[in-house]
Amino acid sequence: MLTLMLPIALSMLWFGISSCESRGPAAPEAFLSSAAVRAAGARLYASHCSVCHGADGSGNGPRRNFMVPPPANLAVPPWSRRRDAGRTYAVIRAGLAGTAMKGWPALTERQTWELVGYIESLGHGA
Numbered sequence: 001m002l003t004l005m006l007p008i009a010l011s012m013l014w015f016g017i018s019s020c021e022s023r024g025p026a027a028p029e030a031f032l033s034s035a036a037v038r039a040a041g042a043r044l045y046a047s048h049c050s051v052c053h054g055a056d057g058s059g060n061g062p063r064r065n066f067m068v069p070p071p072a073n074l075a076v077p078p079w080s081r082r083r084d085a086g087r088t089y090a091v092i093r094a095g096l097a098g099t100a101m102k103g104w105p106a107l108t109e110r111q112t113w114e115l116v117g118y119i120e121s122l123g124h125g126a
């Protein structure tokens, strides 16, 4: 009986967590600091984000001209701060109304966390 109940309980827990997404889920610590995760995030960032946020995250991408507000500098807190990872995750998922920052719901949850891990590394000169 327990072997049947456990996976069900775990999946309910998982859906509970994912439905809190807009408020920002808890950051999976070890995942975010893994080198492989950050490398994957760097690749996603280069193809989707650097055009606005710049290759180094400073907000100086080639498309930034005349954008109001300009793309955020992702290399400074709060975006580069570990304890705000849930917030960064939520912004990437949902975007920011009234700015050129659209949401990226087509990215998987894993890809979104990879981006969060990468952005966090930007604040440390990585």
Ligand code: HEC
Pocket: 045, 048, 049, 050, 051, 052, 053, 063, 067, 068, 069, 070, 071, 072, 074, 079, 088, 091, 092, 096, 099, 100, 101, 102, 104, 115
């Ligand atoms: C079309 C240009 C554009 C693209 C592409 C883009 N952003 Fe943004 N981003 C913006 C703008 C503009 C803001 C708003 C800055 C502000 O509110 O001051 C922003 C804000 C943010 C913020 C901070 C939110 C805030 O309140 O300042 C994060 C985090 C972010 N973007 C991450 C990303 C990631 C990750 C990607 C790629 C998946 C991405 N952005 C792609 C333009 C862009």
